[in-house]
Amino acid sequence: MFGLAFLVWWLVPDPPPPVATVACHVEITGMPVALMRHHRLVVGADDERPLERRMTLDVGDEALRLRVLGLRYHGDRWVSRQECEAAPRVVLPVQPLPARVVFPCPPRGLTVACPGCPGEAGTRVYLAEELPPVDMDAWSREVTLVLRAPGYHRQELRVELHPGPNSVHVELEAL
Numbered sequence: 001m002f003g004l005a006f007l008v009w010w011l012v013p014d015p016p017p018p019v020a021t022v023a024c025h026v027e028i029t030g031m032p033v034a035l036m037r038h039h040r041l042v043v044g045a046d047d048e049r050p051l052e053r054r055m056t057l058d059v060g061d062e063a064l065r066l067r068v069l070g071l072r073y074h075g076d077r078w079v080s081r082q083e084c085e086a087a088p089r090v091v092l093p094v095q096p097l098p099a100r101v102v103f104p105c106p107p108r109g110l111t112v113a114c115p116g117c118p119g120e121a122g123t124r125v126y127l128a129e130e131l132p133p134v135d136m137d138a139w140s141r142e143v144t145l146v147l148r149a150p151g152y153h154r155q156e157l158r159v160e161l162h163p164g165p166n167s168v169h170v171e172l173e174a175l
Contacts, residue, residue, distance in 0.1 A: 003046075007155045021058035022081050024057045024081075026089070026092055028041075028094060029091055039073060059081050059084050063078045068092065071097070072097055073125065096139065099133060103169075108147035108149065112125070112128050112147055119132070119134065121133065127149075140161065141160070141161050144158050145158075145168065152173060155172055
């Protein structure tokens with residue numbers, strides 16, 4: 001019995017030594033700290049964590065993918081062991097998502113123009129439900145929306161848009 005156990009022990013290979021990791025100090029830039037609690041950090045394939053401005057992660061020999069996910073901002077980059085060893089901190093920049101505008105309970109046939117909007121949203125008049133997303137480069141952008149609907153007076157409405165979903169309530173005056 002002892003001889004068989006010894007033979008099995010001798011034939012079973014030793015487990016590989018654990019991969020040494022290095023502490024990687026990551027700093028999130030490009031978004032207000034107050035919004036971080038509404039976003040999450042995905043480390044690797046599926047390790048989700050609360051997002052903080054600065055955090056320390058363990059990085060092994062394989063590069064590690066970091067993604068910031070949420071309704072208003074996103075970021076995506078890979079970090080390697082060599083980067084983490086070479087620098088005191090690694091920066092993960094995030095960008096604001098385009099602003100999407102919805103008009104709850106709009107008058108029938110509502111059209112919207114956004115003459116000062118960047119990109120496709122500023123190019124022509126759209127049906128309210130077809131207004132394309134507005135490109136954002138900061139936490140907010142003030143725009144003027146020109147609203148029209150059959151049977152109502154035209155209205156110009158100044159609104160402050162934020163990255164991600166925005167709801168604009170419309171009350172047009174009847175003709």
